[in-house]
């Protein structure tokens with residue numbers, strides 16, 4: 001797996017999605033998130049990555065797929081989460097212009113819907129409940145102010161994103177699907193919790209001889225914003241978008257395998 005990841009690495013610090021595929025910040029996140037869980041992160045693998053993510057930030061403040069592309073919430077999450085795999089989440093401002101990023105992100109929630117759009121001048125879409133909401137989760141964990149309405153997002157999910165026959169969707173009039181079910185539900189979870197970063201990371205070495213870590217988050221229920229007790233859901237790891245502690249267990253498993 002490590003050799004394959006390295007084979008997808010490009011000279012400018014990015015990654016390709018596959019051997020002949022496109023290079024973008026989504027591939028960066030997929031690679032780093034997988035490598036972190038598998039305990040195979042190394043300086044060699046991540047060399048130049050932060051600079052690449054930095055170059056993907058646009059004049060609007062968000063992050064695009066690759067340098068020069070339009071800011072887009074899916075790529076914004078991928079870039080921000082990749083930085084939070086590599087660095088203390090309180091220090092991502094060392095690598096992107098955090099003020100302009102927050103300004104762009106704060107313009108994603110629309111009224112009266114309460115949902116998020118993924119790009120400037122686009123409509124709200126349920127999947128951005130996570131792509132934007134997940135950015136807020138990481139920023140909040142890193143000590144940034146909460147500049148959005150968690151109750152309004154939950155109302156959008158509960159009233160607009162539930163398909164009558166089950167599953168979750170982009171918006172009324174659009175069919176439910178697995179992709180939107182996953183990210184609408186993840187966004188609903190994000191809106192019910194408050195994440196903080198506990199300042200710790202595991203400093204164990206992996207068998208590739210370098211370092212490994214899994215930044216640790218703490219979570220607490222944000223009762224103030226729970227709009228309906230019947231719709232309470234569990235917390236997530238805000239970097240890996242996995243049920244709470246599942247990513248940590250997976251990482252611990254591969255650390256033990258190395259030992």
Ligand SMILES: [Zn+2]
Pocket residue numbers: 125126127128170180
């Ligand atoms: Zn969508």
